[in-house]
Amino acid sequence: xxxxxxxxxxxxxxxxxxxxxxxxxxxxxxxxxxxxxxxxxxxxxxxxxxxxxxxxxxxxxxxxxxxxxxxxxxxxxxxxxxxxxxxxxxxxxxxxxxxxxxxxxxxxxxxxxxxxxxxxxxxxxxxxxxxxxxxxxxxxxxxxxxxxxxxxxxxxxxxxxxxxxxxxxxxxxxxxx
Amino acid sequence: xxxxxxxxxxxxxxxxxxxxxxxxxxxxxxxxxxxxxxxxxxxxxxxxxxxxxxxxxxxxxxxxxxxxxxxxxxxxxxxxxxxxxxxxxxxxxxxxxxxxxxxxxxxxxxxxxxxxxxxxxxxxxxxxxxxxxxxxxxxxxxxxxxxxxxxxxxxxxxxxxxxxxxxxxxxxxxxxxxxxxxxxxxxxxxxxxxxxxxxxxxxxxxxxxxxxxxxxxxxxxxxxxxxxxxxxxxxxxxxxxxxxxxxxxxxxxxxxxxxxxxxxxxxxxxxxxxxxxxxxxxxxxxxxxxxxxxxxxxxxxxxxxxxxxxxxxxxxxxxxxxxxxxxxxxxxxxxxxxxxxxxxxxxxxxxxxxxxxxxxxxxxxxxxxxxxxxxxxxxxxxxxxxxxxxxxxxxxxxxxxxxxxxxxxxxxxxxxxxxxxxxxxxxxxxxxxxxxxxxxxxxxxxxxxxxxxxxxxxxxxxxxxxxxxxxxxxxxxxxxxxxxxxxxxxxxxxxxxxxxxxxxxxxxxxxxxxxxxxxxxxxxxxxxxxxxxxxxxxxxxxxxxxxxxxxxxxxxxxxxxxxxxxxxxxxxxxxxxxxxxxxxxxxxxxxxxxxxxxxxxxxxxxxxxxxxxxxxxxxx
Numbered sequence: 001x002x003x004x005x006x007x008x009x010x011x012x013x014x015x016x017x018x019x020x021x022x023x024x025x026x027x028x029x030x031x032x033x034x035x036x037x038x039x040x041x042x043x044x045x046x047x048x049x050x051x052x053x054x055x056x057x058x059x060x061x062x063x064x065x066x067x068x069x070x071x072x073x074x075x076x077x078x079x080x081x082x083x084x085x086x087x088x089x090x091x092x093x094x095x096x097x098x099x100x101x102x103x104x105x106x107x108x109x110x111x112x113x114x115x116x117x118x119x120x121x122x123x124x125x126x127x128x129x130x131x132x133x134x135x136x137x138x139x140x141x142x143x144x145x146x147x148x149x150x151x152x153x154x155x156x157x158x159x160x161x162x163x164x165x166x167x168x169x170x171x172x173x174x175x176x177x
Numbered sequence: 178x179x180x181x182x183x184x185x186x187x188x189x190x191x192x193x194x195x196x197x198x199x200x201x202x203x204x205x206x207x208x209x210x211x212x213x214x215x216x217x218x219x220x221x222x223x224x225x226x227x228x229x230x231x232x233x234x235x236x237x238x239x240x241x242x243x244x245x246x247x248x249x250x251x252x253x254x255x256x257x258x259x260x261x262x263x264x265x266x267x268x269x270x271x272x273x274x275x276x277x278x279x280x281x282x283x284x285x286x287x288x289x290x291x292x293x294x295x296x297x298x299x300x301x302x303x304x305x306x307x308x309x310x311x312x313x314x315x316x317x318x319x320x321x322x323x324x325x326x327x328x329x330x331x332x333x334x335x336x337x338x339x340x341x342x343x344x345x346x347x348x349x350x351x352x353x354x355x356x357x358x359x360x361x362x363x364x365x366x367x368x369x370x371x372x373x374x375x376x377x378x379x380x381x382x383x384x385x386x387x388x389x390x391x392x393x394x395x396x397x398x399x400x401x402x403x404x405x406x407x408x409x410x411x412x413x414x415x416x417x418x419x420x421x422x423x424x425x426x427x428x429x430x431x432x433x434x435x436x437x438x439x440x441x442x443x444x445x446x447x448x449x450x451x452x453x454x455x456x457x458x459x460x461x462x463x464x465x466x467x468x469x470x471x472x473x474x475x476x477x478x479x480x481x482x483x484x485x486x487x488x489x490x491x492x493x494x495x496x497x498x499x500x501x502x503x504x505x506x507x508x509x510x511x512x513x514x515x516x517x518x519x520x521x522x523x524x525x526x527x528x529x530x531x532x533x534x535x536x537x538x539x540x541x542x543x544x545x546x547x548x549x550x551x552x553x554x555x556x557x558x559x560x561x562x563x564x565x566x567x568x569x570x571x572x573x574x575x576x577x578x579x580x581x582x583x584x585x586x587x588x589x590x591x592x593x594x595x596x597x598x599x600x601x602x603x604x605x606x607x608x609x610x611x612x613x614x615x616x617x618x619x620x621x622x623x624x625x626x627x628x629x630x631x632x633x634x635x636x637x638x639x640x641x642x643x644x645x646x647x648x649x650x651x652x653x654x655x656x657x658x659x660x661x662x663x664x665x666x667x668x669x670x671x672x673x674x675x676x677x678x679x680x681x682x683x684x685x686x687x688x689x690x691x692x693x694x695x696x697x698x699x700x701x702x703x704x705x706x707x708x709x710x711x712x713x714x715x716x717x718x719x720x721x722x723x724x725x726x727x728x729x730x731x732x733x734x735x736x737x738x739x740x741x742x743x744x745x746x747x748x749x750x751x752x753x754x755x756x757x758x759x760x761x762x763x764x765x766x767x768x769x770x771x772x773x774x775x776x777x778x779x780x781x782x783x784x785x786x787x788x789x790x791x792x793x794x795x796x797x
Contacts, residue, residue: 053620140534
């Protein structure tokens with residue numbers, strides 16, 4: 001049975017918070033004052049689209065579009081934050097620091113919850129080249145998949161470990177070529 | 178954006194100032210005024226006024242909106258220096274001395290874009306945010322180490338000089354004048370780095386990461402650093418009273434209550450999430466040369482804005498391939514949430530572009546192309562220096578797409594772009610085959626030195642009819658190589674086998690592509706639909722690049738109805754500032770292709786070089 005995704009952003013008011021964050025990332029002088037009074041408590045993790053490509057050599061590249069705390073990540077490190085690509089029980093986890101871990105776990109087969117994230121962050125082994133984080137900016141993350149991901153359905157999820165809490169985004173399906 | 182108008186201010190400055198000030202006179206806080214405010218102008222209730230340094234008093238009036246009739250500007254009151262930011266760790270706490278800012282981008286501290294977390298990239302630039310006593314001399318005043326602002330939250334931010342004109346924010350004093358003000362407004366709207374801090378003994382220090390940069394070989398990207406701090410009395414947020422700041426390239430809402438978002442604010446923490454947003458509609462961002470204010474918000478990158486400092490941001494190593502399109506300054510609308518990048522040509526010419534993640538093409542056969550700028554990029558998408566050994570980008574188009582230009586290998590599905598220095602390539606993409614035979618989607622994948630490194634999704638929309646491939650019945654093309662580098666010129670005259678009306682020049686893309694006898698393209702330019710402007714009777718259409726355009730400026734482009742009512746159209750093109758050094762001036766022929774939307778015209782021209790060997794004339 002499909003688990004209920006206890007996404008932090010499914011809670012009441014979370015949508016408004018995300019929408020506001022997506023709509024305006026700007027800040028400045030009064031922003032300075034206001035920012036100074038308004039440090040946030042939860043990272044923004046929102047996926048709006050995913051896509052998958054393959055090059056002539058068969059390498060698969062997945063892009064995830066949405067919003068996350070890109071500007072904060074430029075300032076300081078989270079204990080863990082990145083993108084998960086899941087196909088069945090297989091997963092590849094891409095930290096924005098460049099570390100890539102791949103593995104298999106029944107935990108990921110039916111969705112990922114924040115409660116499962118601490119366990120998941122301890123599973124898997126380092127992925128070999130050419131598997132890597134290719135690109136990340138405030139609107140998009142793109143990664144190269146392990147070769148043993150096959151054509152067909154997969155899903156992508158953003159995750160973060162910030163302070164003492166764990167967060168996952170909504171999941172977006174992608175079809176691998 | 179609504180601009181201040183001198184008449185409006187003249188009318189209201191006198192009549193409304195008293196009432197506006199009275200309206201703003203809230204209850205005076207029952208705490209000691211911090212020393213930084215000593216001698217500063219106050220409102221009727223004795224509260225220090227919020228005024229940016231060197232800028233006249235600007236108040237939005239009772240409606241809390243700038244650009245409305247109750248705005249108040251008092252040019253007799255000009256903000257002093259309250260807060261200064263310095264980069265590079267030059268400030269010595271306790272010295273009382275505020276060091277001078279960097280006098281140029283070249284002399285400013287360098288930082289690699291990406292902060293400390295992104296892979297094989299990134300760094301932080303040290304900053305010091307310093308409370309100043311506002312003394313008139315030295316210009317930035319003296320450091321004020323009083324503890325009366327201890328614990329107050331502060332924010333340090335970075336703005337980018339995207340267009341490389343030496344200013345952050347709109348100015349007409351650059352080479353482009355007012356033509357690029359909208360793009361320059363983006364500089365003031367978009368933060369490329371921001372970090373929270375906490376004041377202690379009159380200063381806050383730390384490291385600032387930035388998200389934008391340019392190749393080191395190009396000198397990096399100039400950033401202006403600014404900062405602000407709250408000065409309230411009520412812990413832990415201290416947002417109950419005014420704020421102080423360095424100069425900013427705009428004036429943000431005066432009332433923090435008009436900040437969008439908020440939610441569950443916490444005290445400032447350099448390692449905490451920054452989670453507030455500013456209502457951009459309530460930001461005061463006057464056009465340059467305002468009749469009352471002048472241009473006080475454009476911050477020069479020459480060290481003359483004493484409250485600010487500079488940083489030189491360079492991109493990380495090339496690990497990705499990025500796609501972008503140039504912004505049209507005439508139609509661009511600044512938006513804080515919009516991603517915009519600087520991009521340098523190999524000759525140093527600066528462009529401002531936005532990333533392209535997907536594009537749409539009409540499935541109409543030849544013609545109706547789309548142009549992309551392609552370049553090696555760091556992990557954040559910034560233009561990057563290729564490795565010393567060079568880098569090769571291979572573009573791989575799906576079978577339903579065609580790489581029109583460049584086409585050095587004769588394979589419309591693949592193209593290899595070699596980069597030995599920082600730069601970009603302009604790629605023209607079209608649907609393959611005929612009308613409506615391509616399906617719904619295609620892809621353009623890029624590899625960097627053999628590894629998948631970027632992709633663009635292409636959506637194909639149904640065409641409304643087959644394009645035609647006609648001829649260039651007569652014409653000449655002259656390539657003139659100058660003695661000075663990058664001063665080569667090109668002149669084209671082509672008689673197209675179609676009437677001007679049939680070409681629908683105003684509503685379709687125009688692509689001009691030239692290649693040498695070996696099929697190597699040496700000139701390609703696509704003007705998007707709407708670029709060509711008709712004369713009053715629509716008997717001709719014209720276009721020219723702004724005079725400030727550097728390399729490859731179209732000095733003249735005309736599409737003219739042929740005389741005698743013939744169903745022909747004459748295209749005349751004159752381009753200057755080119756680097757045509759790769760063109761073989763002994764080439765016996767030249768390929769010419771001109772496409773308007775779905776209609777393409779092509780011909781092979783016979784070429785002859787002059788005796789001096791610097792001019793190649795090709796005719797049909």
